[in-house]
Amino acid sequence: MGSLFRSETMCLAQLFLQSGTAYECLSALGEKGLVQFRDLNQNVSSFQRKFVGEVKRCEELERILAYLVQEINRADIPLPEGETSPPAPPLKQVLEMQEQLQKLEVELREVTKNKEKLRKNLLELIEYTHMLRVTKTFVKRNVEFEPTYEEFPPLENDSLLDYSCMQRLGAKLGFVSGLINQGKVEAFEKMLWRVCKGYTIVTYAELDEPLEDPETGEVIKWYVFLISFWGEQIGHKVKKICDCYHCHVYPYPNTAEERKEIQEGLNTRIQDLYTVLHKTEDYLRQVLCKAAESVYSHVIQVKKMKAIYHMLNMCSFDVTNKCLIAEVWCPEANLHDLRRALEDGSRESGATIPSFMNTIPTKETPPTLIRTNKFTEGFQNIVDAYGVGSYREVNPAVFTIVTFPFLFAVMFGDFGHGFVMFLFALLLVLNENHPRLKQSQEIMRMFFNGRYILLLMGLFSVYTGLIYNDCFSKSVNLFGSGWNVSAMYSSSHGPAERRRTVLWNDSVVRRSRVLQLDPSVPGVFQGPYPLGIDPIWNLATNRLTFLNSFKMKMSVILGIIHMTFGVILGIFNHLHFRKKFNIYLVSVPELLFMLCIFGYLIFMIVYKWLVYSAETSRVAPSILIEFINMFLFPASETNGLYAGQEHVQRLLLAVTALSVPVLFLGKPLFLLWLHNGRSCFGVSRSGYTLIRKDSEEEVSLLGSQDIEEGNNQMEDGCREMTCEEFNFGEILMTQVIHSIEYCLGCISNTASYLRLWALSLAHAQLSDVLWTMLVRVGLRVDTTYGVLLLLPVIALFAVLTIFILLIMEGLSAFLHAIRLHWVEFQNKFYVGAGTKFVPFSFRLLSSKFSDDVA
């Protein structure tokens, strides 16, 4: 609790790292993750820093490793991920590692290059065989007609006419054949036609099996084509066009024998290539397997090394160039660990002079560190999403742990739904070490990270569900209702009673559709139900009216308590920052303003609940009217809640009215007085006023130690420079804006808490609708097959309950609960203008392969 209530005290420390041991020291620090480094070379561009060369070397190594991982993944070799993360490599090993990796890369590149070449070769050969096989059909036709070229060609075959005519003219008939990408066929043909003006004949056939494209590695469909052309010049053009469309052109055998010969040659070569390729692949696999063993630790090591050099780049060099000076933020509690880490680092590297540190006073605002565990983390995240707390400010996360699930549950009150949610969260919590959950994707991950929030939300919903007596929109009669219907019958009462009140008899019961129970009749109301709402209300037609009144009042009461608590937390802040005047001039008037109006409202609500019973309920005044009358002073007297009500109300109103000007003007005038007082009293009291001044300015954030040193002349000099110019107008302006916001906020925020009522109403009504529309319809069928009908009805009910009531409604209640915390609660005291403490820690480096491949 102590550490969660305020962020930890930080101090600025200077590390003097001997240049020989700096690397080891930082490695030790990075393992522990103790400190946040400050960039001392902010105006030095990234390539002019000291350790650029080393960073470059790390990048080179990363490039090689990325290549290795890519190759290993492509070969489908599993990458073992080590459990422990190896420490950053000692400097001596780095060179060795680099050499080793570079050698490996060169070897790998060569082997893969060879492999690719072989594959390409093989592909070409396969393509060639395919081409030969397919074009055989074209050729057969050709051969058939060959003997006929002396005769007159049959006129009906146009393509034949071309062949034979050309051959008869003695011109040289040429062939170009090859494979072409399926998508390019059409354009290819068109261009051939246009360029060669029809002096070519193109024959196509689709290849039945898709082949790999040697350039891109994609598997695509190919077409085999055969172009017959006439003349040398056209041949050149055809070849150029083939080049243009990236056709794979292969020599076309002229005779059948030649074809056979080529085919046989090809087959043997393909066989040979297959064996060679297999050998190469085996070898490659061996190399990769060996590399895969160490690649994980190498990746981690290089990442750590790079991180260390990045940090070293933030350090500045000493004048003598012998040691590096780093400035770090460190939590005071960890200073001891820091010292030890530095000693360890120095010892490891065997340095003669150890690295050391000292703390330096500073006026800068340190970063905010709030240590969390897996339980508080989620709640802290809710607060941090609004804004990281200022240094040493009260941290609302502590209270959020309780108030957040509670406010959620008020809106989500149904113990059936709450229990389901609780079970789901429990499942997550019990299995939180399961690796699949830890690496789950977005939405599931969201649930997983908020599992403890969900757990508490479910638990609180069970509680509020019991109070509302709602279980899937039905009430549960656990203890027996406190109402007795039979007591309303006239027969059970004496004649005196019968005369005084309206009682039921048979004719009344038969005639009227709606009957009213009267609690003032003895025996009808036997005392309140032990826990929550009486289940008899589930049957009542005026249930909604009753619940609305109850929930509305409850929301207002909860809201005002919540906000008042926020203002009180503000007092803790002022106390801590030594701004006592803020308590008297801001917090107390704020409290008075809130309590005198809305606190009184709560008082009236509770008073009316306690004082008026069923018998006197007819004379009970309306709180709304009373509350309005408090401000309007009506001429006509009303019979109030209690004697002397008017005077009390006048007094409260006067206090409210008085607190407003104090709120508006108190702080600015006080500051002005302080400012003038200091200049009036002059030199003799400067020491005293200085301390006072400190307490009002942000400087006091430094903590007590600096205040004690207030007499130190040099310190004074520094501090005075940082003191902001006193600007009365600005302070007045800020305070006025703040006050207006607060005063209006009291009203609007109270109204805003009515969302508790509205959402809880919506939730109850929605679950009621779901029940009446589905389950009741299912239950109404009372024949035998009704059982069969009930099954899908219940299934649908379950699905809709989960998706609409649990997820959708749950999300909306969640959002509203967040809003109530961020806006209504936190704006009463929380500044949230801090920066988060981000330690230099190796644990924050990702240890996944996927990240460095991408």
Added chain:
Amino acid sequence: MLEGAEFYFNVDHGYLEGLVRGCKASLLTQQDYINLVQCETLEDVKIHLQTTDYGNFLANETNPLTVSKIDMEMRKKLCREFEYFRNHSLEPLSTFFTYMTCSYMIDNVILLMNGALQKKSVKEILAKCHPLGRFTEMEAVNIAETPSDLFNAVLVETPLAPFFQDCMSENTLDELNIELLRNKLYKSYLEAFYKFCKNHGDVTAEIMCPILEFEADRRAFIITLNSFGTELSKDDRETLYPTCGKLYPEGLRLLAQAEDFDQMRRVAEHYGVYKPLFEAVGDGSGGKTLEDVFYEHEVQMNVLAFNRQFHYGVFYAYTKLKEQEMRNIVWIAECISQRHRTKINSYIPI
């Protein structure tokens, strides 16, 4: 097109406009240039570029780093962005994008034909082609021997086809003719683009027309400057001038008659826009070249294009600014790698 782009522009193009404005924010700042100029080696340049939006785009390059590798990677990055814009665009923005790529396509075609003339291999030249102007038929360009051949066989189905109407001829493609072809293509391209923007109307026209007018006039000046002392006749020269600029028609006629730089300067003095530009040109030693001055003016116009919303000009402007940035980085990198630091500061700030 109806007026009032703000009512419906975002329906189709809002996403892309937002995207391109975000991309524009990633252009290097003055501070980045100051840091880049201080670099000692290309490695330093790489490290500095890593801190900008370029990220580790050079991470997978093996050593040693060269200027051309940097240039190539930058081009690839621009190309990726452009392709993304183009793939997500709807009409008429996609037509606009097609127009934008046309200028690169013209350059590529001319480059390839020049290469074929000098008997260089297609592969070698392909590497030099701008990736934005890449198209499949491109590699077959060297089949053609005359412009009409080129049109009929290769380019008839590309977006470049409509620009060919003026330059169908049976002349063989020697160096001069190729240059003429380029200028004629460019002339009809610019005129068509100008017409497209004008017809589109609204803010797009208000932004794009001045930019294209300037582009046309710049071409006219450059053509004039380059034709001094060549065999190009004055009449031929006049046919090459794009006619959609501010110089049209009187200025172009005067330009056609100009015989040296001073006469050209006198022509420019009639125009308020170009007078200060020509005054900024240094004489001979030191000072800025005419080209640099034009670039600076272009950058200025492109930056101003971002001040208006709901128009296509931002895409054009972004691409041009990015190109200028790439030119700057390449310039600085060249200066560094050639140890020629005296001129390193003459990049064009954006």
